[in-house]
Amino acid sequence: MQKYDFPDVGGHFGQYGGIYMAETLIPAVEELRRQYLIFRDDPEFKAEFAYELKHYVGRPSPIYHARRLSEYVGGAQIYLKREDLNHTGAHKINNAIGQALLARRMGKKRVIAETGAGMHGVATATVAARFGMECIVYMGAEDIQRQAPNVFRMKLLGATVVPVESGSRTLKDACNEAIRDWVTNVDSTFYIFGTAAGPHPYPMMVRDFQCVIGNEARVQMPEMIGRQPDAVIACVGGGSNAIGIFHPFIEHESVRLIGVEAGGHGIGSGQHAAPLTANAKVGVLHGNKVYLMQDENGQIVETHSISAGLDYPGVGPEHCLLKDIGRAEYVAINDDEALLAFDALCRFEGIIPALESSHALAHAMKIAPGMDNNKVLLVNLSGRGDKDMNTVARLKGITL
Amino acid sequence: MSRIQAVFEQLKLANRRALIPFITAGDPNPQFTVPLMHGMVAAGADLIELGVPFSDPMADGPTIQRASERALKHKVSLTNVLGMVAEFRRQDARTPVVLMGYANPIEAMGHEVFARLAAASGVDGVLTVDYPPEESAGFVSVLRQQNIDSIFLLAPTTTDARVEHVVRLASGFIYYVSLNGVTGAANLDVDDVALKVASIRRHTSLPIGVGFGVRDGATARAVGAIADAVVVGSRMVQEVENSSEAEVVANVGRLVAELRSAIDAQL
Ligand SMILES: Cc1ncc(COP(=O)(O)O)c(C=O)c1O
Numbered sequence: 001m002q003k004y005d006f007p008d009v010g011g012h013f014g015q016y017g018g019i020y021m022a023e024t025l026i027p028a029v030e031e032l033r034r035q036y037l038i039f040r041d042d043p044e045f046k047a048e049f050a051y052e053l054k055h056y057v058g059r060p061s062p063i064y065h066a067r068r069l070s071e072y073v074g075g076a077q078i079y080l081k082r083e084d085l086n087h088t089g090a091h092k093i094n095n096a097i098g099q100a101l102l103a104r105r106m107g108k109k110r111v112i113a114e115t116g117a118g119m120h121g122v123a124t125a126t127v128a129a130r131f132g133m134e135c136i137v138y139m140g141a142e143d144i145q146r147q148a149p150n151v152f153r154m155k156l157l158g159a160t161v162v163p164v165e166s167g168s169r170t171l172k173d174a175c176n177e178a179i180r181d182w183v184t185n186v187d188s189t190f191y192i193f194g195t196a197a198g199p200h201p202y203p204m205m206v207r208d209f210q211c212v213i214g215n216e217a218r219v220q221m222p223e224m225i226g227r228q229p230d231a232v233i234a235c236v237g238g239g240s241n242a243i244g245i246f247h248p249f250i251e252h253e254s255v256r257l258i259g260v261e262a263g264g265h266g267i268g269s270g271q272h273a274a275p276l277t278a279n280a281k282v283g284v285l286h287g288n289k290v291y292l293m294q295d296e297n298g299q300i301v302e303t304h305s306i307s308a309g310l311d312y313p314g315v316g317p318e319h320c321l322l323k324d325i326g327r328a329e330y331v332a333i334n335d336d337e338a339l340l341a342f343d344a345l346c347r348f349e350g351i352i353p354a355l356e357s358s359h360a361l362a363h364a365m366k367i368a369p370g371m372d373n374n375k376v377l378l379v380n381l382s383g384r385g386d387k388d389m390n391t392v393a394r395l396k397g398i399t400l
Numbered sequence: 401m402s403r404i405q406a407v408f409e410q411l412k413l414a415n416r417r418a419l420i421p422f423i424t425a426g427d428p429n430p431q432f433t434v435p436l437m438h439g440m441v442a443a444g445a446d447l448i449e450l451g452v453p454f455s456d457p458m459a460d461g462p463t464i465q466r467a468s469e470r471a472l473k474h475k476v477s478l479t480n481v482l483g484m485v486a487e488f489r490r491q492d493a494r495t496p497v498v499l500m501g502y503a504n505p506i507e508a509m510g511h512e513v514f515a516r517l518a519a520a521s522g523v524d525g526v527l528t529v530d531y532p533p534e535e536s537a538g539f540v541s542v543l544r545q546q547n548i549d550s551i552f553l554l555a556p557t558t559t560d561a562r563v564e565h566v567v568r569l570a571s572g573f574i575y576y577v578s579l580n581g582v583t584g585a586a587n588l589d590v591d592d593v594a595l596k597v598a599s600i601r602r603h604t605s606l607p608i609g610v611g612f613g614v615r616d617g618a619t620a621r622a623v624g625a626i627a628d629a630v631v632v633g634s635r636m637v638q639e640v641e642n643s644s645e646a647e648v649v650a651n652v653g654r655l656v657a658e659l660r661s662a663i664d665a666q667l
Contacts, residue, residue, distance in 0.1 A: 010534060020503055020530045022459045024555035024580055027562065166465060172456065179458045184581040186557060284503040284530060285456060297477035298508030299455040 004250050006321060011200020011288075014324060017317035019199040020284045024183050029287075033201040035106055040208065045101065052097045053212060056130065057087045059094075060216045063224060063378070069348040069365075076371035078364050079229065080381040081217050081245060084353065088123050090383030091213060091241040096123035096192055098209035100131050103190035110134045110189045114178040116143055116171035116237065117309030117356060118150025119383055120194030125159035127192075135159040138177040140170040143308045150387045168302040171237075171312045175286050195238025197316040199287030207318060210244025217378060218248050225376060231256035231367075234380035235360040236276070236330065237309045239316035241382035247318075250327060259319060260363045262305035263332030273303035273311050276323050276330035280313075290314045291323075306335040306391060307355035309383075333359040333366075339395065341365055342385065354383035355391065403496040403524045404549050404572040407446055408607045408628065417663050418629035419444060419620075420609055421636045421656055422500065424451035424467035425484055426476030428640060428648065433484045435649050436640070441495050443653040444660030449527075449631065452481050452501030459529045461584030463634040466641065478505040478514070482521040489522035498525035498551055498572070511542045519546035525572045527551035533562075533569050540569050553577050554600060556592065567604040573629060574604060578612045584634035588613030594626040617662030624663040632659060 006013045011033075019029055039045040053059040061082045070078045083091040096113075103111055111133050115121030121137040128135030137154055141163045144151050154161050167173040175198075182191045196206040214232075221228050232249055234242035236259040246257045261274035272278065275291040283292035285300060293301050293313035305311040322328035333341075338355060341362035345353050353361060357380070364377045371377075385392070393400050401409075411418055421440050425433050437448050453471035457464060478501075485497050499518070506514050506528060518526065526548055531539060533552060540550045549572030554563060557580060567574065576597060578588045597608055610623045611631025623630045636652060643651040 018535050019532060020535055021532060022529050022555075023532055023553040023566075024557050024577060026532050026534070027555075027557040027559060167455065176456050176458045180461070180582045183459065184585065186580050281508065283507045286458070287530070289507075292504070294504065294508060296508070297475075297479070298505035299472065299477075300504070 006318065007200065007204055011204065013203070013317045013321040016290055016320040017200060017203055017288050019287060020289060021199045021287045022183060024186060028182070028186050029199045029201070036102060036201050036205050039102060039105060045105070048101055049098055052101070053094065057093050057097065058085065059212065061085050063217060063220045065224070066349050069344060070368065072344065072348055073365045074369045075373055076230070076368040076375035076377050077373065078368060079376060079378045081213060081378060083213060083241065083380060083382050084351070084357070084384035088119070088126050089386065090119040090123065090354065091210060091244060092120040092123040092194060093126065094212055094244070095194070095206050095209040095240060096120065096127045099190070099192040100127035100133070103133065103192070104131055106190065108188065108190035110185065111192050112136045112138070112178050112181050112189055113192045113194060114138050114171065114174040115194060116174065116311060117307065117354070118143065118147040118154065118387055119309060121159070121161070122150050122153050122157070124192045125154040125157035128159060129157045136181065137161050138164055138174040138181070140164050140168070140174050142169040143171065146391050147308055147387050148390055170308065172300065179286070194240070195316060196240040196243045196318060197238040197286065197288055197290065197314060203288065203316050203318055206240050207243045207247055210240050211247050213241065213244040213380065214246065214248030217245060221378065228252050228255050229376040229378040231258055232378045232380070233258045233260060233360045233364050235260045235310060235356045235382060236315060236319060237312050237356060239319045241380050243316060243318050245380045246322070246328060257322070257328035258363060259328055259330045260359045261330060261332045262307060262310035262359060263334040264304040266334055267332055271304040272332060273305045273313065274332040275313065275315050276319060277332040285314050288317050290317050290320050306338065306395070307359065309354070309356040310359065331363055333362045337362045342392065352385040353381055354385050355388045357382045402547060402549060402572065403494065404447065407496055408573065411446065417624040417627070418446040418609065419656065419660055419663055420447045420449050420629050420631045421445050422449040422451060422631060422633035423636055423640060424453055424464060424471055425481040426453055426471030426474050427467040427637065428470055428645065429474050430476055430480065430484070432645070432648060434487045436652055437488045438491065439649045439653040440656045441492060443656035445495070445656050447496045447498065447629070449498045449500050450481065450485065452478055452499055452505055454502040454505060457502065459582055461582040461634060463584045463637050463641065467637045478509055482517050482523065485523050486521040496524040497522065498527055499523055500527045501529070503528050503530045511539050515542045515546045515548060519548055523548060525549035525551045527553070527575060529553070533566050537569065551575055556580055556596060560599070563600055563603045567606065570606060573607040573609050574600060575631065576600060576608055576610045576627070578610050581612065583612055585613055586615055588619060590622045590626070593623065597626050617658055620659045621662045621665060630663055
């Protein structure tokens with residue numbers, strides 16, 4: 001394989017990515033890129049980021065061998081990278097800390113964020129409290145309903161949560177509204193974007209902040225099993241937890257990288273959130289060119305997933321490139337398969353996973369039986385499931 | 401000479417400013433768009449900006465968002481919008497039409513196909529909110545081959561160095577966004593705009609239109625005193641929204657006439 005070095009200076013991953021934004025925001029993303037490139041290599045910034053990750057987030061997160069689950073499933077051994085054990089309960093905090101440190105250095109006292117499952121919103125509200133910044137979180141009205149505990153958490157942390165009633169009232173609409181806020185308050189405001197998508201430099205910057213996951217795993221796996229895993233599996237919404245664990249493994253060519261999208265009611269039903277698996281047409285939304293779920297006229301279509309954090313019609317540009325060059329594979333897991341995996345992890349390991357992460361786990365459980373029991377699958381357990389209690393209870397017909 | 405250039409040259413000779421009303425194609429429903437366009441021209445519009453509805457209009461405030469939603473209820477596509485322009489052209493060969501919208505419907509159609517169909521329909525200019533100059537060199541040259549102008553936005557945040565870059569790709573006119581915000585915001589500061597317009601003029605001889613925040617005759621007049629063209633968007637769309645189908649063409653025409661006389665009054 002040729003040396004893998006993306007994005008280019010304009011933020012392109014092959015034909016994907018870029019800065020497809022309105023003029024008002026272009027100088028802002030330019031300035032962000034300039035500042036990020038300075039601080040990325042600044043020893044003081046790096047030390048502060050590392051300090052926060054260790055003492056505030058609680059890193060490194062452990063890797064756990066899910067023995068009973070592996071035995072139950074049969075075949076390959078399933079290992080979990082425990083991002084659910086991070087402060088605030090998901091990988092999102094890695095990125096939120098990084099961007100908050102940058103915001104502080106850029107003198108921005110007001111931060112905004114979009115959120116789907118609420119984990120990025122909680123992470124942003126948390127770091128805003130930690131660093132004394134004003135925080136506004138945009139969240140689709142539909143997601144506010146299905147992730148009620150996270151809405152309360154954000155409010156406890158001092159954030160203002162703004163319900164978004166337009167469009168499908170989910171993550172993409174929350175993004176639209178956050179962008180509208182940013183364009184209005186561009187001078188005072190830092191947009192803490194939650195996934196490895198959006199205009200350059202976000203896909204690169206979010207990836208870099210999330211790479212702590214893969215960098216740790218690449219050291220931890222040989223310590224535990226004497227070698228790297230056979231495959232690394234992660235769920236893909238916008239793609240930040242996946243790229244964070246994949247990227248450090250790209251050069252380890254024998255390690256399969258498998259991204260798991262939300263299959264919703266099934267790819268054939270059209271009600272899903274799996275643009276890569278369904279081979280959606282390439283298009284432009286939210287500042288980048290990516291595989292994008294749309295109708296024949298280029299209107300973005302409504303997506304469906306039980307998991308709010310995966311319920312998004314696009315995907316980060318680097319995953320689009322990794323799919324095209326064949327370095328990563330992308331598959332979809334349906335709602336019901338994810339729920340079965342959710343239950344299995346609760347019952348066999350005493351770990352309640354996020355519904356997002358349950359998708360990755362479900363795929364591991366699907367392919368493990370076809371593999372020898374000396375093979376190893378490393379699943380990125382991107383978050384914990386406390387936020388999903390209402391959704392899961394409702395699906396089981398239980399009122400809390 | 402392009403239609404856009406011709407209109408600006410005539411206006412310049414007459415020492416008048418262009419009035420550019422914006423409506424969303426297909427709002428309140430597709431049958432009204434062409435009559436609205438003719439009505440606006442009859443009432444004094446010099447150039448028409450026609451919004452292409454999009455599911456995710458990130459740069460628009462609630463008024464134009466709702467217009468997009470109304471049009472999309474009728475499944476108005478980019479192909480339909482081009483059809484409306486072609487129909488308009490059957491009776492009006494003079495008034496320039498600029499399409500304003502977002503990248504994805506154009507991406508879905510394909511740049512070449514779009515440029516060819518747009519030219520055949522009589523489109524004169526294209527303004528794509530989320531195609532900044534960094535991403536649009538290819539698209540601009542495809543449009544240029546069909547003699548379609550590429551209209552670019554400049555904003556209060558745009559630095560001088562960027563202005564220089566943008567005006568090199570732009571043709572037709574420059575669209576200066578008067579404020580940091582979405583369409584429909586109402587806090588345009590005329591003195592700030594005057595300073596910025598003057599500084600843009602040092603980089604280009606293209607006409608400069610100013611839009612976002614022009615709400616009434618008074619702001620239209622103030623903007624007309626410092627720019628070559630006054631763009632009125634949300635206020636037009638609001639008139640469409642608040643009018644019954646029986647009255648919409650007359651009401652929108654009356655509003656254009658009001659703005660026209662306000663702009664002309666100062667000169
Ligand atoms: C626990 C968890 N995992 C995954 C995701 C999906 O995001 P990404 O694909 O950026 O990792 C989310 C998003 O909210 C999440 O909360």
